[in-house]
Amino acid sequence: MTGRLLIVDDEPQIVRALRPGLLAAGYEVDSVGDGREALQTIAAGAYDAIIVDLGLPDMDGKDVIARAREWTDTPIVVLSARHAEEEKIAALDLGANDFVAKPFGIGELMARLRAVLRVRGARAAMTDKMSIGHLDIDFSNRRMKVAGKEVRPSPRELRLLRAFTQHIGAVLTHKQIVAAVWGGDEHVETQFVRVLVGNLRQKVEIDPARPSLIITEPGVGYRFIDPNEESAASS
Amino acid sequence: MIRDALDWRTWSPKTRRQALGLAVGLMLPLGSALIANALDTYLDVRAPSMTFLVSVLLAAIWFGRRIALATALFAFFIYNFYLTEPRNTFGFAGWEDVLTLLIFVGTAVLIGGLAGNLHDQRARAQTQVQIFSGLFAVSRDMADQRDEEGALALLEAGVRQVVAPSAVVFAVTADGGVRGLERGPSDMDSVLRVFVESGAATVDVSRGWRLQMLRVSGAPAAVLAWQPLAGAASAEHNIAVQLMVELAANTLERLRYSRRQVELDAIAATDTLRTALMSSMSHDFRTPLSTILTSASSLQTYGDQFNPATRADLLASIQEEAERLNRFIGNILDMTRLDAGALKPRADWIDLLEVFDNVKERVAKRSPGRSLRIVAPAAVPAIRGDALLLEQAVLNVVENALVHAPADSEIRLGAEYSERAVRLWVEDDGPGVPASERSQIFDKFHRLKGTQNTQGAGLGLAISKGFVEAMQGGVRALNGSDGRGLRVEFEFPLHAALENS
Numbered sequence A: 001m002t003g004r005l006l007i008v009d010d011e012p013q014i015v016r017a018l019r020p021g022l023l024a025a026g027y028e029v030d031s032v033g034d035g036r037e038a039l040q041t042i043a044a045g046a047y048d049a050i051i052v053d054l055g056l057p058d059m060d061g062k063d064v065i066a067r068a069r070e071w072t073d074t075p076i077v078v079l080s081a082r083h084a085e086e087e088k089i090a091a092l093d094l095g096a097n098d099f100v101a102k103p104f105g106i107g108e109l110m111a112r113l114r115a116v117l118r119v120r121g122a123r124a125a126m127t128d129k130m131s132i133g134h135l136d137i138d139f140s141n142r143r144m145k146v147a148g149k150e151v152r153p154s155p156r157e158l159r160l161l162r163a164f165t166q167h168i169g170a171v172l173t174h175k176q177i178v179a180a181v182w183g184g185d186e187h188v189e190t191q192f193v194r195v196l197v198g199n200l201r202q203k204v205e206i207d208p209a210r211p212s213l214i215i216t217e218p219g220v221g222y223r224f225i226d227p228n229e230e231s232a233a234s235s
Numbered sequence B: 001m002i003r004d005a006l007d008w009r010t011w012s013p014k015t016r017r018q019a020l021g022l023a024v025g026l027m028l029p030l031g032s033a034l035i036a037n038a039l040d041t042y043l044d045v046r047a048p049s050m051t052f053l054v055s056v057l058l059a060a061i062w063f064g065r066r067i068a069l070a071t072a073l074f075a076f077f078i079y080n081f082y083l084t085e086p087r088n089t090f091g092f093a094g095w096e097d098v099l100t101l102l103i104f105v106g107t108a109v110l111i112g113g114l115a116g117n118l119h120d121q122r123a124r125a126q127t128q129v130q131i132f133s134g135l136f137a138v139s140r141d142m143a144d145q146r147d148e149e150g151a152l153a154l155l156e157a158g159v160r161q162v163v164a165p166s167a168v169v170f171a172v173t174a175d176g177g178v179r180g181l182e183r184g185p186s187d188m189d190s191v192l193r194v195f196v197e198s199g200a201a202t203v204d205v206s207r208g209w210r211l212q213m214l215r216v217s218g219a220p221a222a223v224l225a226w227q228p229l230a231g232a233a234s235a236e237h238n239i240a241v242q243l244m245v246e247l248a249a250n251t252l253e254r255l256r257y258s259r260r261q262v263e264l265d266a267i268a269a270t271d272t273l274r275t276a277l278m279s280s281m282s283h284d285f286r287t288p289l290s291t292i293l294t295s296a297s298s299l300q301t302y303g304d305q306f307n308p309a310t311r312a313d314l315l316a317s318i319q320e321e322a323e324r325l326n327r328f329i330g331n332i333l334d335m336t337r338l339d340a341g342a343l344k345p346r347a348d349w350i351d352l353l354e355v356f357d358n359v360k361e362r363v364a365k366r367s368p369g370r371s372l373r374i375v376a377p378a379a380v381p382a383i384r385g386d387a388l389l390l391e392q393a394v395l396n397v398v399e400n401a402l403v404h405a406p407a408d409s410e411i412r413l414g415a416e417y418s419e420r421a422v423r424l425w426v427e428d429d430g431p432g433v434p435a436s437e438r439s440q441i442f443d444k445f446h447r448l449k450g451t452q453n454t455q456g457a458g459l460g461l462a463i464s465k466g467f468v469e470a471m472q473g474g475v476r477a478l479n480g481s482d483g484r485g486l487r488v489e490f491e492f493p494l495h496a497a498l499e500n501s
Helices: A012-024 A035-044 A061-069 A085-093 A106-124 A155-166 A174-181 A190-204 A227-234 B002-006 B013-043 B048-063 B065-083 B095-144 B148-162 B189-198 B234-305 B308-340 B352-366 B387-404 B435-442 B460-470 B494-500
Strands: A004-008 A028-032 A049-053 A076-081 A098-102 A129-132 A135-138 A143-146 A149-151 A171-173 A214-217 A221-224 B167-172 B178-180 B202-204 B210-216 B219-226 B348-350 B371-375 B383-385 B410-417 B421-427 B474-479 B486-493
Touching: A004 A012, A004 A035, A012 A028, A012 A106, A012 B234, A012 B308, A028 A035, A035 A049, A035 A061, A049 A061, A049 A106, A061 A076, A061 A085, A076 A085, A076 A106, A085 A098, A085 A171, A085 A174, A098 A106, A098 B234, A106 B234, A143 A190, A155 A174, A155 A190, A155 A221, A171 A174, A174 A190, A174 A221, A190 A214, B013 B048, B013 B065, B048 B065, B048 B095, B065 B095, B095 B148, B095 B234, B148 B167, B148 B219, B148 B234, B178 B189, B189 B210, B189 B219, B210 B234, B219 B234, B234 B308, B308 B460, B348 B352, B348 B387, B352 B371, B352 B387, B352 B410, B383 B387, B387 B410, B387 B421, B387 B460, B387 B486, B435 B460, B435 B474, B460 B474, B460 B486
Parallel strands: A004 A028, A004 A049, A049 A076, A076 A098, B371 B410
Antiparallel strands: A129 A135, A135 A143, A143 A149, A171 A221, A214 A221, B167 B178, B167 B219, B202 B210, B210 B219, B348 B383, B410 B421, B421 B486, B474 B486
16 A cells, blocks of 8 residues: 655654665655644645654644645644643544554554554445454354354444444544444433443453454553554564 | 948939938928028919919829838928928918828828829830730841741740740640750750640649740641749739740741742742653663664665665664764763762863864764864863863863854864963854843753754753863853854853862
């Protein structure tokens, strides 16, 4: 998969380190060093994905995301510090599609990029039946098979599964899950999300104690991954 | 003995006053006689009894009832002797004389009594004024007290001056014991301990001593022991002592509160510093680490697709960032050493030109293409200190200049000297620093407001300052010589260098 990327980062050495790998993977790469230039460049050029460092000299990276989201739904991947959960959640809730925690290897970033680009394609071509790893789902008939065995999901679990499979590989925050399952207006405790995810794991995971499909992003949310895809990326 | 008794200097004030009253009481009727005589002779006014009554009145007002009575009797005799017929003889002229005598005596008794009351009231008012001015002085001084010992000493002095000469303050120690402000343990120790433990506010003990508790936030803080004077104005004295104890208690409370505030401020400052350190670590360590990790993993995954130039560039960036990390760690270690006071600079003679050459060499290696010009007289005197620390201090300032000044601008490194001091300076053509922020650029983790540059942990200049100060030098930041850019100066006094040698 290829496309045009914009890197928004004020650290020239990071851009310098990222560029060769991204080019080798077939992406076109532009870069800008501050938020104002980033917004102008995003408005002017047609990018397939944007990589934003949250620490920018002139403005908060989160503001760049919020402003960009006013007119574009181009996927955004955030580069942030590993322990800044609040910041990650804020960026995701403002419309970023995923994040990579610093320091990161090129493989991690590639996997996130592939995920956000695929989500875009998946939304365009939403399918009724899908097969991910050991999981076969038939959404219109509300049926699913785990390793060939029939399992009955509840309506809520099915809605959650639908949200997950529309964002394979990408993180979903608690807030996004609540919006997808319960509807955005309702006030739902994080605990309910945990219980629902736990129930779904009981049904779809081969070993619910060691999930291979629904991965927890501590403090942020959950990520539904395609085991085949992920093992290819981490190699 | 008799001579002693006659010497007025040995008399008590009261006796002196009585003697004075007696003398005046004798003089007054004589004066009255002269005046009455004069009135009679020159103005043909005959009102002798009135003039004599005035003398009795005055004696009563000035000296009270007893002197007034004596004056009245004396006045009667003189009146009788000089002014009533037959003149210049004592003679009983009948009921008129009896009446005169009665009027004189009655006036003396009546006015003397009134004057006595007035006298007492005036004395009392004077005591009150004395107490209040004393209280005022104590409360004013309390406001200036900076430590608890001082406040308690002031309480002791205040009670002694205003109320009673016998007053001692004991501080209650943390373990519930008591100690005098100047003396060690006192003979009252056990009594005081019992009093502190009893929780009572005040108690009278032996030999007329009264103990009064001073509490701060409910806990015993000190004990005032004093001997109330018998008699006069004891109610006022009690109130005054109460007020002074309250004042001292409030002062102690204020002092304890402000000390706590200072402690809290220190904790808050430590917290700010820790937060700054954390965010600096997170930025300054993760960025190079990210670069290294990304470059290495890119080489691993796509290495065979890269051309040699790209591979070399990624390898170079790995090396540079690893060196950058190493410098950050070095900086943090330096800062820690400075903070812990573990820095022991050597005291050798330093050749400044050599230091400058080393700095230039290191800059050339690290930032090839940047120009650093050295402007120093060949005869610049050697200073006493640690060459390695000075080199690091200068290098940090130069690196700060390299980061902030345009890449094609020149950085100047120089030295000048007088008989008293040697001054080193680094000057750049960068954006400079607003005067309001100049003193803060040496603070740990300080970054200019709204700066475009986020490189560096904000430790370099703080370390420079720490090293220079460890060598008895001083640092300051100024405008560049032509009004733009930044000039950082280190100054080392030469006399200090000579004394050190």
